[in-house]
Amino acid sequence: MFFIMEEKIMTDTDIVSFVRALPKAELHLHIEGTLEPEMTFALAAKHGIQLPYANVAALRSAYNFSNLQSFLDIYYQGVQVLIDADDFFQLTYAYLQHAHADGVIHVEIFFDPQSHLERGIPLSVVFEGINRALAKGEAELGITYRVIPCFLRHLSEEAAMQTLEALLPYREYFCAVGLDSSENGHPPSKFSNVFARVRAEGFLTVAHAGEEGPPSYIWEALDDLKVSRIDHGVGCEADEKLCQRLAQERMPLTVCPVSNIKLAVFDRMESHNLKRLLQRGLCVTVSSDDPAYFGGYALDNLLAVQQALDLTRDDMMTLARNSIEASFLSETDKQGWQRKIDACVHG
Ligand code: HPA
Numbered sequence: 001m002f003f004i005m006e007e008k009i010m011t012d013t014d015i016v017s018f019v020r021a022l023p024k025a026e027l028h029l030h031i032e033g034t035l036e037p038e039m040t041f042a043l044a045a046k047h048g049i050q051l052p053y054a055n056v057a058a059l060r061s062a063y064n065f066s067n068l069q070s071f072l073d074i075y076y077q078g079v080q081v082l083i084d085a086d087d088f089f090q091l092t093y094a095y096l097q098h099a100h101a102d103g104v105i106h107v108e109i110f111f112d113p114q115s116h117l118e119r120g121i122p123l124s125v126v127f128e129g130i131n132r133a134l135a136k137g138e139a140e141l142g143i144t145y146r147v148i149p150c151f152l153r154h155l156s157e158e159a160a161m162q163t164l165e166a167l168l169p170y171r172e173y174f175c176a177v178g179l180d181s182s183e184n185g186h187p188p189s190k191f192s193n194v195f196a197r198v199r200a201e202g203f204l205t206v207a208h209a210g211e212e213g214p215p216s217y218i219w220e221a222l223d224d225l226k227v228s229r230i231d232h233g234v235g236c237e238a239d240e241k242l243c244q245r246l247a248q249e250r251m252p253l254t255v256c257p258v259s260n261i262k263l264a265v266f267d268r269m270e271s272h273n274l275k276r277l278l279q280r281g282l283c284v285t286v287s288s289d290d291p292a293y294f295g296g297y298a299l300d301n302l303l304a305v306q307q308a309l310d311l312t313r314d315d316m317m318t319l320a321r322n323s324i325e326a327s328f329l330s331e332t333d334k335q336g337w338q339r340k341i342d343a344c345v346h347g
């Protein structure tokens with residue numbers, strides 16, 4: 001098959017190589033969502049945990065979701081096999097190898113402290129495992145990183161405040177705090193006080209908003225939580241004033257196309273609004289969210305939207321540039337990567 005991209009005929013293989021070679025950052029990635037069924041079974045065997053599935057294939061066939069909640073129920077079940085620091089290390093390093101193979105040069109990974117604390121797993125164990133993998137990934141694969149713990153929004157603000165207290169002794173290991181889990185019925189404003197405290201402690205903020213929830217949740221994430229990025233945010237299109245504001249402020253959206261299809265946010269990739277948002281000048285980026293559950297890592301997501309929405313070579317470069325712009329890298333590092341992306345024009 002052939003595609004005409006910017007007057008240049010590219011084959012499927014050309015496109016894959018071109019997109020893979022573009023330096024890019026992955027900014028919306030739940031590390032617990034990278035738990036592949038094979039690892040779930042291996043860790044369950046290691047810890048003597050009985051899983052409610054006969055085998056890997058049976059578990060994978062349960063990955064058939066109708067909405068966000070149906071996914072979260074299975075995702076929180078999967079987390080139970082993560083017990084010691086080596087488990088978190090293995091999980092994170094396996095993800096980094098995928099990311100490296102896809103040409104990802106910088107990752108900002110989420111984790112859910114409350115889903116580990118409530119099982120009696122201390123944060124020292126989680127941070128030890130994740131950070132050992134991230135340090136190895138930087139040394140051996142050249143991937144730089146940031147870590148972003150998220151509060152579970154289906155729990156109370158008080159629980160989030162206690163989680164923040166538990167996180168503060170590890171402040172050197174993370175740069176921002178996020179908000180995830182079941183969106184509808186749990187608006188960002190529910191967490192205004194704890195996020196004010198997060199900012200007062202010197203951290204940046206991000207929040208999932210406008211995945212399934214209304215545009216008002218995106219407004220609240222901006223105005224109440226003072227976020228630096230909106231995770232997902234695709235629901236903004238229903239509100240013209242909001243779209244104008246997002247474009248004007250170059251407020252990044254970390255869009256996860258494969259996730260959006262698997263969780264029925266859009267019925268098919270061809271109906272995804274990513275291209276329209278990009279054309280309106282929004283700072284759209286592409287990430288994989290929970291790749292083990294949705295069946296697509298960074299490159300799969302980029303290629304899926306390229307094909308379904310006929311994105312050009314320039315569009316793909318814009319997505320890569322946006323991912324660097326939206327990252328929490330230093331300005332110097334950002335400039336270095338933007339120059340490398342510019343060099344790909346001739347690639
Ligand atoms: O896609 C998501 N949305 C909300 N919460 C989540 N926690 C893991 N993945 C997600």
Ligand SMILES: [Zn+2]
Nearest residue numbers: 180208231289
């Ligand atoms: Zn997410």
